[in-house]
Amino acid sequence: MSSPVPAAYAESRPLPPYRALFAVDAKDFTGLPAVQHGPVSRLIPELVDQALDRAGLHELREAKRFLANTGDGVVFGFDPALLPFVLWPFLGVLDDTLGAYNKQSVGPRIRLRASVHVGPLPDADRPGDGNGTARNDTHRLLDSRPVKAILTAASEQVTHLAAIVSQRVYEDVVLSGYTGLHPDRCVEVPATVEGKTFSQRAWLYVPSPSGNLVQAGVRPREESAAPADTSAAREQEPATSGTQYSGNTQHVGEGAAVMGSVGRDVTYSGGSTTNHGTNQHWGGGDNVSGDKRVGGAGAPR
Template sequence: MSSPIPAPYAESRPLPPYRALFAVDAKDFTGLPALQHGPVSQLIPELVDQALERAGLPELRDSKRFLANTGDGVVFGFDPALLPFVLWPFLGVLDDTLGAYNKQCVGPRIRLRASVHVGPLPDAGGLGDGNGTPRNDTHRLLDSRPVKAILTAASEQVTHLAAVISQRVYEDVVLGAYTGLHPDRCVEVPATVEGKNFSQRAWLYVPSPSGNLVQAGVRPREESAVPDDTSAGREQDPAPSPGTHYSGNTQHVGEGAAVMGSVGRDVSYTGGSRTYHGTNQHWGGGDNVSGDKRVGGTGDGR
């Protein structure tokens, strides 16, 4: 017999342990032929485990909590003490692992969205382990419009992973300087999900941005985030990159993803060789991306 459902605010109870959460899902999974769903569903956790091993995190690979295969991805909990290492270097290693696979694969390319969050969740070896608001928010972040749009806008040849980091993780781990991921590599976005009552502040991190994203201000991993000594102590106006015009807090980009507002509150995409047509999606804070992507020839879906 199941346990009775507790009444909220009736009494005080011990807080469940804090668990970090990591989730990924595959871009365009639903567009694959049914024949490929099973193999791709099995492949994604294998690629994640390969990346954990290569990032020096075999203990995380072997100690996942409430692991679940979601069909087009995987989600699991883990010790929050490992969050700094998941943000850096694991996300970058996962991007490299996906890139290496995609270069040699004969089947569909695997490009992933990832989300990282933390919060109190039951974890006592029971059937309800891992269920709670932090788990729900992890999946909402994964499905949020900014991370979907940035992966769609980026080159499929270069950008294999786009990650969204919750505000709680960003404050505690990134701003706390416990990780090698510098804040300047993250872009603030309003994370909303169409048809869901969900809106949170979050941060995008793209380990290998393609040229249009770099033009918009998304830093590649190999670019130093620390200014050199010659520029210390004096203010300088940002030098616009070719084809980019800055006016106040707006970038007018001839081709690429435009990151506008405070550290990137609004993300929109326009371009010449990459074009979008259709009805705009409005992202709460004003972020827009137009429908059907076209890269030279055939379009890309989700």
Template sequence: MSTPVPAPYAESRPLPPHRALFAVDAKDFTGLPAVQHGPVSQLIPELVDQALERAELHELRDSKRFPANTGDGVVFGFDPVLLPFVLWPFLGVLDDILGAYNKQSVGPRIRLRASVHVGPLPDEDGPGDGNGTARNDTHRLLDSRPVKAILAAASEHITHLAAVISERVYEDVVLGGYTALHPDRCLEVPATVEGKNFSQRAWLFVPSPSGNLLQAGVRPREESAAPTAASACQGQEQDPVTLPSANYSGNKQHVGEGAAVMGSVGRDVTYTGGSTSYHGTNQHWGGGDNVAGDKQVGGAGEHR
């Protein structure tokens, strides 16, 4: 017997309960040798659970809703009441655990992108649980250009996690003052995904920025007390992530859409969504994610 598919707008029906969503996936997972895919796929949920345990989120660790292993990551739902604690301290603890693992591991480094979202989703212990627009948007945020570009720009030795927070979570939890994560530690970005009809405003949080991110004014965890701490430290105004049609005055740069991360450490890194001209080194891009040097985002094999 086939499951009936309800027609939209035909009648009013109860709204599914709101569920918070957390998802991660690993950078450059598909570039690993095939023999490492299985072990790394098992390792990622273990590291996430270790972080939940250390962040004292025992309840969440044991009560995940519709959890799934995506191969290069995990996704699960949970009670939205725990969102403030997922944003902080959990994201910071996860970054610490990844750093500790990467320091002592002889295998591949595990660097993760994470997304946090919330919305109505079916949750009735049935086969269709967790499927809906909120789930789709969680994965779109995870694959969005800004979070990929930020992680590619950072040092693999210092920055192990980059998180993208949906606007709904940011407004309700961060701006609402319910979490210890201060708004000044989040960067507003237009989240877009190449080849997908998706565009939303979102917020990036990098627990341990490094290299070019530091030069661009992305602040470490301990430097978040004063709103102007980053610009005062650099001695100039900084606007590392811009909205469409915004201008970055530090290096005469115009960004049509996306995030531009500049600095003197390592190399310059620019991410562009639309047509962007970067005048600092007389280079021009038409679109896509661009990293000067040997790092790549996307391309053959979908290296991330």
């Protein structure tokens, strides 16, 4: 006999435990030949696990909650106490792991979008665990326009990962100083998803920016994130070196701003756009200034 669906607002009940969430999916997965879908679907969790090991997060690799392979990616829950280490060094190590794989691989390049969120989710080893608003929002962040636009605009030879962090994680983990990821490495964006009634404040982090992202004032990491012992890392002060965002003022109403030369398929859409030198102010869409070449290898994104 199935369990009855509880009525919302009818009575008070215990809040489910807070669970952090991490999700990734692969850029251009659906454009791959069908014969490559299965191998790439299996490869992505393997690369994530390799990066977890290299980042010293062995306990997280073995303690994932409600793990799911989404075909073009993977999503899982975990103890929120590990959020600082997922933001730093894990995201940087994952970027390095993808870069090393892409450099030696003769197959398709694996470039990922990642989202990080936290919220109350049922987790009692029962069917349906992990489902809730926090899970839905994690996937919406992953599909949002800013993180897609940034990964499209960046060099596929250098930038292998673009991450979007929810406002809740940013406030609780980054601004509170619990992680080595400095706030200056993050760029605020409004996360919206085409065709969905979803809009949230969020933060982009690109471990290895490239091309027009560098021209826009996003400087590469001075050194790769090193593997960390999580027990010792909790006692360390947040790092202050690495990627910094400076030089250009960008006020984003929706989507993502990219300045410089864009050589892949990028389309422009939006409302009002005013350009004053290197400062950009716009109300909607993805704003791209500089050399923009549309078409070529694939369909506009």
